Amino acid sequence: MPAAKRLPSRAALLTEPPRAGLDLAALVATWPVLAAARRGDGHPVLVLPGLMTGDPATLVLRTALRALGHNVSGWSLGLNRGPTGRVVSTLRAHLERLHRTSGRRVSLVGWSLGGLYAQELARAAPGSVRGLVTLGTPVVRWAPWVRTASGIVDGATGLLAGGAAMPRPWAERGSLRVPATSVYTRADGIVPWSSCRYEVRARRENVEVRGSHLGLACNPGVLWLLADRLGMAEGTWTPFRPPFALRPFFPRGR
Template sequence: FSRLLAEYLALACPSPFPVFDSGTLGGFARGDGHAVLVLPASLRSDRQTVKLRAFITGLGYAAYGWSLGVNMGPTARVLVGITERLAELSARHGAVSLVGFSMGGLFARLLSARFPARVRQVITVCSPIHQPASSVWVPLEPFLGFWPAVDLRALSAEIGAPPPVPSTCIYSRDDGIVRWAHCCDAGSSSGDNIEVSGPHVTMPHNPEVIRILVARLARRFGPA
């Protein structure tokens, strides 16, 4: 209960986003210009990641939102839309780094599993990549009716399989929305699990998360 309360308090008292001040750009490595697709959390949209994307772009990357409105889960429209968005960006820029928050991270993993040639790396932030339907602290049943045409078991298997591209899983033991252990990728030889502090809803502007994202985006993997 205390963790869930912390989530509500974090929503009521948002941070002033000090990490996104333009004066902090000099403390981070410059980007190489490759594309970064940022996928929002459940019931969130590109509005919640606009400061993060502007910050990443300011470092020298080409950061994009998903342009699909509010994340309502794996609807047919979303599954088609994220596929088309990745195809568009990879055709323009080459392999794309995927950054996903919460449910957005599940979509990032799905894209990396289905289109590895288009993906440079996948970074998930507090995303329950294992047993997603049973890893949240609030009931999912009221939402399942939104996705009647989707095979959730098959999607979960794709998301939970070791990704064919370099991966990073960021998790928090303070998470009051999802079970932190389900956000870790224990079975992947190409992935890393990194712990941060803070409630689930603060992740898009958590200074620890931002520093990790920038460091991960700066990694080199050879020709894209």
């Protein structure tokens, strides 16, 4: 169990926006390298945004993945105010529709709170999900920050009564039965990084990147990782290994 479980420092939180700008600048500078990333195979990919953001916040991520041949969709639900009844029912219907119309399982990418949605969708409908990648998401049930997440979300967004429709992460039943990758950064100014690490087991991994929480959706290392994970043939899985040119974005000893 990781030792560091304290909330991020005030300095880390206040510097999130400028550090996210640096992540975006790095993406522009490294695009020639990213253009050589693994190509998509046409299966659907659903991208879920973080709390109080929406599809505009994942536009760079989705555009970059589409340029690499991935069949990417946004969540199309406006501002993410938390797991209201409408969000829960619509996401489940959206997942099933993508699976049904394509005839292929769907990959899920969730940023921060969106990663919790992705986990619940994978648990509820494993037959429709090919795999998932979470970005800066508190995936561990025992983490103190995760146990208080309901109060944070409810207090910040004023959820309607239907907000309890999606089980909270520590109350979910069953285990993930699809490949899962959790991406985290120790410089996260919003979510404690130690809560973003799975217990490692078959087809499950944690990958550390250098960068900010707000910049995870435009971080060059994250974009390469997503292209690599989403481009694996269905039914196959190997641990992620960063390319030599992008190793500065991946701390050693992760």
